[in-house]
Amino acid sequence: MFDLGWTELLLIGIVALIVVGPKELPVLFRKAGQFVGKIRGMAREFSRAMNSAADDAGVGDISSTIRSAANPLKSSVDAVKSAATDYASYDPDTETGRLAGERAEQAKKIREHAEKKAKEKLDKRSDEKTGKKELKKNNSTTVKKDARSRDLKDN
Known part of the structure; x- marks a missing residue:
């Protein structure tokens, strides 16, 4: 409390x-100990009174919001835990379960379509690259043939 060490x-x-x-x-x-005890008791009583006044004013709700904003990792872990609890109590026969099933099917279709388009795009790019390589090979052989024919004509 007074920050005194053993040497002091x-x-x-x-x-x-x-x-x-x-x-x-x-x-x-003995009297000093009693005095310190009384001071600690008064400090404890003051703390309790302030905490109860804060609870009555609704500071607890605000402080939990501030804590979650200050520590987003803990709040996200809490959200994951609550989601896991909600998933554990999941009932596929309810309206929510039916909608979740429909959304899962739609997401699967979208994923398959996106994969198909990506594969087509990759195939198209690879075809373009191989076409350019063949074109370069054809051009280089044509240039070589033209150079040889010029050399033969000069001789």
Whole structure:
């Protein structure tokens, strides 16, 4: 509370022993202990009164919101836990279950369609690349043939 270390307490004890004397020292320490106990009790009572006033004012709701905003990882873990609990109590025969099934089927169709389009796009690109390579090969052989024919004509 007062942030005193052992060396400070020892120094205070030695000074008190010298000033008060050995006969009155236990009485002094007892009264000091009672005083500190009363102070702690009053501080505890004050804390309780402030906490109850804050709860009555609704500060608890606001503080939980602030805590979740300050620690998004914990709030996201809590959300995952609640989702897992909701999933555990999932009933496919209800309206929600039927809609969830329909959405899952639609998502599967969309995924398959997207995969098909991506594969077509990749195939098209690879065909274009191989076509360009063949075109380059044909052009280079044509250039070589033209150069040879010119060389033959010159000779």
